[in-house]
Amino acid sequence: MLAALNPVVEGIAATFGPLCEVVLHDYRRPDRSVVAVAGSVTGRAVGGAMSEIGLRVLARGDTAEDDLNYHTRTAAGTRVKSSTMLLRDPAGEVFGALCVNVDVTAVERAHALLGALAGTAATPAETPVTTFGNDIDSVVDALVDRSLQHPGRTWAALDRTARLALFRSLDEHGVFAVRRAVELVAARLGISRASAYGYLSRSRADTPGTNRDSQEGTP
Template structure:
């Protein structure tokens, strides 16, 4: 199959799934959102959306979850019934189902997000009424959902620095490479201009950022040579 035929096939699959997005959201009501993504355009991956759990709109960017799937390429698998939280604290149960063309290549995803915040509250109330000890819901990771890909990249960068409990100048070379490797594994550098954005946030030159990225990809373990300050 030629590239033109493959792109036409992918476009046809997305068109066929657009009504499914509306059907899913209509079936499950206002607590449900369905989002159709075209991974060929990470910065504007949302091609259809119904519902408003995460506030996505057509033309919006993929989330951290989408970037993670994109980074795995054709090895990506669907992720079903995982729980996350929005930046406003809403607890969301989600499923991401990857889309493949007839060659098996991953090119998009159909995502379903269900707001289960009130379900958790009702469970806690019922447990209290029954007199049983109720452990609170586990703290799900916060996921940045937004139409701006820059905010998603910033959130991932902040998460990595926070995990290191350091600013960029405070990281040694091993941890600097680990930061770039971690961002790369999360799909950040699949986004256009991401290297420039990360360089600006870290206060380093674009050339230094590209050097760190190349070193991180070339050396999965620590190496003591050749990184710029």
């Protein structure tokens, strides 16, 4: 199925032009999920890692649904309209996705200018930042930083409740579905691998319905 979709990737990107990027993902390989890409909006490359959007899909498992026409923003400030269409095997299990990203930065600027000229401009809602990285380490780092909530906030400054909440948040975002994720998080926080596993285990014990079998968090 992935091979059959390669021409579709090129075709969609060619149809919508240089502001469009199409990415084909194999979610069975989170750290190198990109198997085909056409166009350049988020800087993806074949062999690159999945983004935090894909990690959220992993966290939801087979209950995940297509996410169409959502807006996000890259770390560089590019505003992107995206659609993530999931790929399922005959048993209904999610194994990949076809993602379309369109750079709408120029369009939104023109819209704001016309609104200002017409006197109808409104303050736009804040668009969330999404980390698109070709290595999974950068994606995990960004999610850890976001879970710490405040710039410069450190692990040492958190009490036990906040530490468990941090691990629970990372787990809900699919971080621990990635191979070596516990080691990456431990290194980022400056704690031991054993401590990271301990906090992850305790956070899951406090979360009913956590699917431990499908995630990495058991040493």
